[in-house]
Amino acid sequence: MEIGLNHYLILSAVLFAIGLYGALSKKNLITILMCIEIMLNAVNISMVAFSRYIVPALLTGQIFAIFIIIVAAAEAAVGLAILISVYRNRQTVQSDKIDLMKW
Amino acid sequence: MGMQIAFWALALIIIAGALSVVLLRNVFRAGLALIVSLIGIAGIFITLSADFLAIVQVLIYVGGISVLVLLSILLTRNLPQGSPANKMRLPAFLVAALFLGVVIYSIINTSFPISSSAPLEPTTANIGLLLIDQNGWVFPLEIAGVLLLAAILGAVVMAREK
Numbered sequence: 001m002e003i004g005l006n007h008y009l010i011l012s013a014v015l016f017a018i019g020l021y022g023a024l025s026k027k028n029l030i031t032i033l034m035c036i037e038i039m040l041n042a043v044n045i046s047m048v049a050f051s052r053y054i055v056p057a058l059l060t061g062q063i064f065a066i067f068i069i070i071v072a073a074a075e076a077a078v079g080l081a082i083l084i085s086v087y088r089n090r091q092t093v094q095s096d097k098i099d100l101m102k103w
Numbered sequence: 104m105g106m107q108i109a110f111w112a113l114a115l116i117i118i119a120g121a122l123s124v125v126l127l128r129n130v131f132r133a134g135l136a137l138i139v140s141l142i143g144i145a146g147i148f149i150t151l152s153a154d155f156l157a158i159v160q161v162l163i164y165v166g167g168i169s170v171l172v173l174l175s176i177l178l179t180r181n182l183p184q185g186s187p188a189n190k191m192r193l194p195a196f197l198v199a200a201l202f203l204g205v206v207i208y209s210i211i212n213t214s215f216p217i218s219s220s221a222p223l224e225p226t227t228a229n230i231g232l233l234l235i236d237q238n239g240w241v242f243p244l245e246i247a248g249v250l251l252l253a254a255i256l257g258a259v260v261m262a263r264e265k
Contacts, residue, residue, distance in 0.1 A: 024195035074254035081261035
């Protein structure tokens with residue numbers, strides 16, 4: 001069977017679902033950040049697949065993917081800096097132990 | 104034929120890496136599995152004839168973000184705790200499974216207007232022209248530069264010793 005758009009979209013959906021499960025169910029903040037990266041990558045795959053199969057000459061999806069990668073890089077830098085700062089103050093990266101502002 | 108083998112092999116690598124990130128208890132090994140998954144995604148970009156994006160993926164994700172993630176894992180490591188699941192494990196699984204079902208159902212039941220023309224290759228020069236073009240993406244590109252500057256400054260301020 002020829003590989004088509006649906007294959008890439010379903011791969012992207014499976015990857016996104018794995019990332020969603022991890023981001024919702026994990027305690028460790030670094031694992032949550034890694035799962036968010038997986039979800040962003042899943043979206044990138046579907047963007048590039050749409051670009052390849054629907055408007056092959058325009059490259060719009062690839063430009064979107066480049067901007068997603070830029071935002072993901074900024075997000076990772078700030079997120080990990082916050083995480084290191086939290087670890088310095090509270091000696092933990094478990095999300096249920098970081099409850100300073102919990103009512 | 105070669106396309107199909109490449110796609111299925113890469114899909115297997117990507118899914119296996121992502122599942123290891125979610126399922127492994129050792130956070131450092133999960134970070135290494137994430138790198139495997141990201142390299143697989145670069146391969147998927149090559150099969151979609153997005154050569155520039157594949158290289159960007161390797162440079163930024165595999166070369167930059169993964170190193171940052173592994174560094175933070177080493178800086179904040181508490182091995183005995185690992186990466187346990189919280190109390191919402193089953194609801195999270197149900198939400199993810201429901202999401203997957205809905206998305207796959209809608210993908211299969213949508214007829215996309217697939218174009219039969221050949222993809223543009225190589226893409227690097229065209230992407231560069233589009234990014235700088237006045238009617239293209241030059242404004243978002245400038246905003247992206249400001250965003251990256253703000254993110255770098257924010258990260259430095261946040262992670263600095265007081």
